[in-house]
Amino acid sequence: MAKKKTTTPKAKVEDFSKYIRWFWILFTTGILSFVLLFLLASWEVFGEMPDHTVLENPRTNLASEILSSDNKTLAKFYFEDNRTPVDYNELPKHLVDALVATEDIRFYGHSGIDARGTLRAVFAKLTLRDKGGASTITQQLARQLFVGVASTSTISRLTQKIKEWVIATRLERQYTKEEIIAMYFNIYDFGNNADGIRSAARIYFGKEPKGLDIKESAMLVGMFKNSSFYNPRPHRNPVGTKNRRNVVLYQMAKYEYISLTVKDSLQKTELDLNYSPESHREGLATYFRAHLTKIMKDWIEKNPKPDGEKYNLYNSGLKIYTTIDSRMQQYAEDAVAQHMPRLQAEFDHQNTPKRNATAPFLELDNEEIKSLMRTGMKRSERWRHMKYDLKKSDEEIIASFDKPVQMDVFAWKDGKYTEIDTIMKPMDSIRYYKSFLRPAMMSMDPLTGHVKAWVGGMNYKHFQYDMVKQGKRQVGSTFKPFVYATAIDQLQMSPCDSLPKSPITIEANKYGNPEAWTTKNSNGKYEGFQTLKEGLANSTNTLTARLMNEVGPEPVVELAKKLGIEQDILPVPAIALGTPDISVYEMVGAYSTFANKGVYNKPVLVTRIEDKNGTVLYQVQPESRDVLSEEAAYVTVNLMQGVVESGSGRRLIHNTQSKETVYKEIITGYPYELKNPIAGKTGTTQNHSDGWFMGMVPNLVTGVWVGGEDRATHFGSITYGQGASMALPIWGLYMKACYADKTLNISKGEFEAPLELSININCDEFTSDDNSEDEDDDMEIDF
Structure with a gap:
């Protein structure tokens, strides 16, 4: 009969120590791998990384700002980014509170990476209960400034996340928490040419950021989730934007930035937009701004930077202080808008086809009118575009002026400016516009x-x-x-x-x-x-x-x-x-x-x-x-x-x-x-x-x-x-x-x-x- 083999206590200890060794090997390997990933990212193995100089001066397109003599922003010069940065002290407290409550409640306690949030996110993904990412505000800023959006592949998303972590930790060493908050508000694209919080406040509510109230701040913070989807304009997604705003208000109440009573009250309100688009053809002093463009381009041509590089009117962030008084400019435009419709109404009354067969012209025969119209045709933007951009022949261009097309035309209605959506021959539109008296x-x-x-x-x-x-x-x-x-x-x-x-x-x-x-x-x-x-x-x-x-x-x-x-x-x-x-x-x-x-x-x-x-x-x-x-x-x-x-x-x-x-x-x-x-x-x-x-x-x-x-x-x-x-x-x-x-x-x-x-x-x-x-x-x- 064979003798039964027994395990001594010493053998059990040796077996257990083996597991301990493997644990430390795996743990150390994980730590070293994590450190190695950081080093590889720092060494730009995963792509270009910003150096110390770039981190100190992140390259963002800054619109040039036109300021009136009474220190109001008349407009901005920009191509793609209508961005004018603001300092942290220009942001209302409830705007910052809304951001922290919604995007990163432990913002003031981490150094760029929220370990607790990251572990929670990893566990959620492993258990197929994905409740969203764990990007901190600093990581989101890093993505906006330097990383961009990665492809959908797992590898690309992983390398992007690593780069975000590295840059986020660098940003935390380079800037204060307040500076990071301000940079994040300044960099974000809120849609509708609202680049940065200042443009967003002005375009959506007609205010400077300091003047935003709680519900307005909550709406703008809600747009951080996806400004393209949460677009508050009518015919876009005002209902979804309002719901998202209410989520932000809920988060603010949850973390006791506002009371439940205030939250309940504000959630019942409408968005109350005061949509004021900022474009080169709209707003105050449009003709002055067009003339100023020529002045500035001439100045830029003659005044390069010390290194010889030229300023860019549309992204160098220049501040142009003008003599225009915004109040007087408004009164001047109002005076024109009050008088011209009445004057035009009398002119139209006197120049109906029955009273004047050559309306709107007087003392001209048909040949003179034809000559005038041909001159107007050749001065038109349509002629320029077809002649020089599309390389069309003169015969083709002339023929196009007699083909009806859909267009929006200017009109006075009930004493106010309006646009009429109509179908008209371009040649008829030239005659139509020549009928208007101009100031x-x-x-x-x-x-x-x-x-x-x-x-x-x-x-x-x-x-x-x-x-x-x-x-x-x-x-x-x-x-x-x-x-x-x-x-x-x-x-x-x-x-x-x-x-x-x-x-x-x-x-x-x-x-x-x-x-x-x-x-x-x-x-x-x-x-x-x-x-x-x-x-x-x-x-x-x-x-x-x-x-x-x-x-x-x-x-x-x-x-x-x-x-x-x-x-x-x-x-x-x-x-x-x-x-x-x-x-x-x-x-x-x-x-x-x-x-x-x-x-x-x-x-x-x-x-x-x-x-x-x-x-x-x-x-x-x-x-x-x-x-x-x-x-x-x-x-x-x-x-x-x-x-x-x-x-x-x-x-x-x-x-x-x-x-x-x-x-x-x-x-x-x-x-x-x-x-x-x-x-x-x-x-x-x-x-x-x-x-x-x-x-x-x-x-x-x-x-x-x-x-x-x-x-x-x-x-x-x-x-x-x-x-x-x-x-x-x-x-x-x-x-x-x-x-x-x-x-x-x-x-x-x-x-x-x-x-x-x-x-x-x-x-x-x-x-x-x-x-x-x-x-x-x-x-x-x-x-």
Whole structure:
């Protein structure tokens, strides 16, 4: 019989120690493997990793920000990323609380990796009870900044996770918890061009981040899960976004950041969006921003970085401080939006096909209209795209303009801008847009040259040609003060000096005049005399022509050049009535010289430029020059005060007028009843094609122009087609709004007189023998 084998205690100990050895071998191997993975990731075996320099300055596209003089963000320049970073102290506490409660409750206790959360996630996956990942806020930031989204393969996802861990630990060593929070909010894409928390707060709620309330913060934090899916806009996923917001509110209550009562109350509320898209064609000061683009590109070309690299307007994070006042800009745009629909309604009423077979054109035959339309076709974006992008032949392009296509067109409806979805031939759309009267307006502080408001048109999306700087139109009688100022400066003439109203003929060859030139007054009145003040107030053509005959055209042209008029002006007598084409920009600069005691200040648009770190790259150096004596400038202003006191601008200060019922439908906001001293000049060009008003108070000069794209688009009579009806109402509405805003401090005082005034301006003893209420502004030029 075999003897039974027995196990001694010593053998049992040896067997157990074997398991202990294997445990430590496996444990050590696991630790070493984990460390090796970290080292391999650090050695960039799994792909490129950011070095110390990159971690200190993560490369993100930062939009360049346009700031107003009252420190409001007007807009941003960006291609893909509309991102402007904010500091941690600009984030409300409940926004940070919402993020931590929802995304990483142990954020303040770990060093980039949440071991407890990671083990929980691994166990959940092994037991097929996946409840989501365990990425910390720092890991998510690492992914956003440096890693990106991996493919769906297990290997790629694993290597991505390892890289995230490595970068997260580096970020924790490099930055404070508060800096990591701020970076995460700044880097995230919230959709709809809302890159970063500042853009998101402005676009979804019309606020700066500091102004967000709890439920708004909860909605934005909820979007971190997937901003593409949780899109709050109507017709996207507002219900899902609201549900996700309520989850965030639940998490905040769970971790006692808010009470259950507050949570229950807020979960019942709607999202209450104030959706304010930020695009290059929408928002405030669109025409100004388009012009600023050209200024900045020119500056960037001439001012490289110290290393020779060029700044990028769209991703370098520049801060551009402008002179535009956001309040005044809004009042200017509001004034245009109030007046233009009424003016357009009257124009459309007068230019129906029954009343005018060539509408919207007047005095053109069919061949002239065809030529005008062909020119419009070749200037269109459609022609440019087909010609140069698609390389189509001229015949193909022309044929396409007669094929109906779907389009959104501009329209005024119930006094407001709207878009009409319609089907129209492109050629018909060109004619349709030519039927609209268009405005332009610029407002400037004459003492500094700072431009406060810039309105180049009524809707940048549909009318992109900027009539403030690009457009140059005949200025009509607004040129006459240049003639009067020359006479005052050279001949020491007084506003009280009288001249006959009778016609005057300037013979051929005098002042280089090719033919004899005779002026007419549009009211047909020539008897008697008028003082210079009355002559300018009533815009009497014959008086201006007599002054031109006295001083000659060359000195007038020379003065205009000194006043900032850029283009060449032919020195002939006819310029006295405003034949030159001049921009609103130039006219405002010129008139500002009169208000600024004879000193011209070149209009200033940008005061300084900073880089993303706040380093000043550019500081404005004002350009100014003496043009007129203080006395001549003041006397010219005094003359223009007569225009408002008793001339074509009188409806600004009076509330009764015998003919006002004729204008009541288009003189928006009348009566204006402005009680303070105002100097100004209306202007109306031949055939009533252009209406102007230039208005001044001591610390603000504003010019307004209204007219059609083509001079053949105009009113049929001076009743509506004069500067006092087309342009002056915009000025009146704008100034009423500016005066109502007491924070602006727009002057209501007198224009300051020189200490020594040798020219007599007290004309009380002189009386007018012409009480006509018609504006004698229409240029009547006979050669």
